[in-house]
Amino acid sequence: MQFDILTLFPGMFTGPLTESILKRAAQAGLIDIALHDIRTYATDRHHTADDAPYGGGAGMVMKAEPLAAAIRAVQGGQDTEQRTLTVLMTPAGEVFSQQIAHELSGYDRLLLVCGHYEGIDERVREALIDRELSVGDYVLTGGELAAMVIVDAVARLVPGVIDAESIGEESHSGGVLEYPHYTRPAVWEGREVPAVLLSGHHGEVARWRRREQLRRTLARRPDLLASAALDAADYNYLQSLGWSLEQHNELA
Numbered sequence: 001m002q003f004d005i006l007t008l009f010p011g012m013f014t015g016p017l018t019e020s021i022l023k024r025a026a027q028a029g030l031i032d033i034a035l036h037d038i039r040t041y042a043t044d045r046h047h048t049a050d051d052a053p054y055g056g057g058a059g060m061v062m063k064a065e066p067l068a069a070a071i072r073a074v075q076g077g078q079d080t081e082q083r084t085l086t087v088l089m090t091p092a093g094e095v096f097s098q099q100i101a102h103e104l105s106g107y108d109r110l111l112l113v114c115g116h117y118e119g120i121d122e123r124v125r126e127a128l129i130d131r132e133l134s135v136g137d138y139v140l141t142g143g144e145l146a147a148m149v150i151v152d153a154v155a156r157l158v159p160g161v162i163d164a165e166s167i168g169e170e171s172h173s174g175g176v177l178e179y180p181h182y183t184r185p186a187v188w189e190g191r192e193v194p195a196v197l198l199s200g201h202h203g204e205v206a207r208w209r210r211r212e213q214l215r216r217t218l219a220r221r222p223d224l225l226a227s228a229a230l231d232a233a234d235y236n237y238l239q240s241l242g243w244s245l246e247q248h249n250e251l252a
């Protein structure tokens, strides 16, 4: 899968995208991440990428021409068979989620446009942006960290980047949080590993893990239960913890 990042600060990306799992994925040819400096598309002597807002007010706005030229140059370099999506990073976008990460992983190519200053000229958004994403209800100094979050969350869903089993079991897949994990030693500072995990009984282990997922989700993120995939045994267990179906229907 190809990721193209359009930014005024390409230097921010070295490190996060060139270490660990993403580094291995790139070396294996599973993903490719290209950085494009928007400023190089500005044609004036000073490579001006921003200007004061019409109508006045604080801050600067990313100018239409260099940004549009950068997006078009990168889009133009693509093979027409590729499914491509151009995404703008903005706190005013749809809030990114595991579900959206799965949707994005279905594309061959993502163009991630990092907004900066007060934002981008509205006309570029209208003309060239397919989708707008926010990584949460808080304001960053720019879209760079948001783009890194999205590349990381989407790249790990590309087949072969991490083992398929961990994707199926992790938090948020199936709409519930992950169960707790333990490794050796069996007793650490007087705290024991739950006996069922040492029992070797696979059925019991699976049941315990499912119940822990439900218990944690109810305690920490009951909002997730409204859209989680739950079976009759899950409902019974949740009810035994004081959760009610009426509550669930109200949330849904």
Ligand code: ADE
Residues within 6 Å of the ligand: 089, 090, 091, 115, 133, 134, 135, 136, 137, 138, 139, 140, 141, 142, 143, 146
């Ligand atoms: N740019 C500034 N804040 C952001 C956020 N929360 N998500 C995406 N892009 C941003």
